[in-house]
Amino acid sequence: MTTNMKANAQISFRKLWASDAMALRVHLLRLDPESRRMRFGTPVTDYFIEHYAQNALGSHSIAHGYFVDGVLRGVAELRGFRGVAGGEAEAAFSVENDFQNKGIGTELFGRTVLAARNRGISKLFVNFLSQNARMQAIAKKFDAVVTYDSDGGHAQIEAPRANALSIWKEALTDGQDLADSVMQTHSRALRSA
Numbered sequence: 337m338t339t340n341m342k343a344n345a346q347i348s349f350r351k352l353w354a355s356d357a358m359a360l361r362v363h364l365l366r367l368d369p370e371s372r373r374m375r376f377g378t379p380v381t382d383y384f385i386e387h388y389a390q391n392a393l394g395s396h397s398i399a400h401g402y403f404v405d406g407v408l409r410g411v412a413e414l415r416g417f418r419g420v421a422g423g424e425a426e427a428a429f430s431v432e433n434d435f436q437n438k439g440i441g442t443e444l445f446g447r448t449v450l451a452a453r454n455r456g457i458s459k460l461f462v463n464f465l466s467q468n469a470r471m472q473a474i475a476k477k478f479d480a481v482v483t484y485d486s487d488g489g490h491a492q493i494e495a496p497r498a499n500a501l502s503i504w505k506e507a508l509t510d511g512q513d514l515a516d517s518v519m520q521t522h523s524r525a526l527r528s529a
């Protein structure tokens with residue numbers, strides 16, 4: 337819960353679907369200029385984001401979202417994997433300014449590592465600007481090896497092999513997330529009726 341949030345705000349996490357492309361676009365456009373630069377590694381235009389969001393969600397990616405009162409405020413994207421055991425993938429994160437530094441990025445990171453693990457990904461990469469202390473702090477919580485070069489910081493996380501427990505954990509979380517999401521949509525519809 338953030339100090340900028342209503343006390344009774346409804347919070348939820350869930351995987352994003354292709355139909356969330358518009359919510360992703362609006363979320364990325366809402367990032368303040370510094371967060372936008374940190375997310376994409378360079379300042380990018382609205383046009384770039386619009387095009388990016390249109391193509392980001394689909395079978396080639398797994399994205400998790402953080403919602404406050406039904407509005408997407410944080411996203412973790414896992415992409416570049418090919419469904420090959422022992423493969424590699426890249427992850428990227430964005431949390432809107434008012435919701436940063438409250439543990440949301442850490443929660444999204446954990447879900448992303450679990451999703452990667454359950455898809456046979458053994459190496460997960462996160463690229464970030466060298467001055468991105470938060471991303472570096474989160475990566476270290478997940479035992480990432482962090483290196484720097486002229487392009488910035490690079491975190492490499494070794495994902496353990498999937499097992500019955502890790503698959504069960506993701507399925508259970510997805511089920512709970514979906515139930516939360518349906519209940520919250522229903523209660524918002526009742527409140528606005």
Ligand SMILES: CC(C)(COP(=O)(O)OP(=O)(O)OC[C@H]1O[C@@H](n2cnc3c(N)ncnc32)[C@H](O)[C@@H]1OP(=O)(O)O)[C@@H](O)C(=O)NCCC(=O)NCCS
Pocket residue numbers: 370371372374375376427428429430431432435436437438439440441442443463464465468469470471473474
């Ligand atoms: C990076 C980002 C995803 C992190 O999400 P978040 O919700 O703000 O992060 P969390 O609150 O989960 O964790 C931040 C951690 O950084 C630590 N931190 C914050 N400022 C810090 C600083 N100046 N130096 C060191 N650590 C710092 C916090 O203490 C926290 O660690 P803790 O939980 O051990 O206390 C978010 O800030 C963001 O979207 N930034 C802009 C986009 C971006 O940088 N994306 C990453 C590149 S893909």
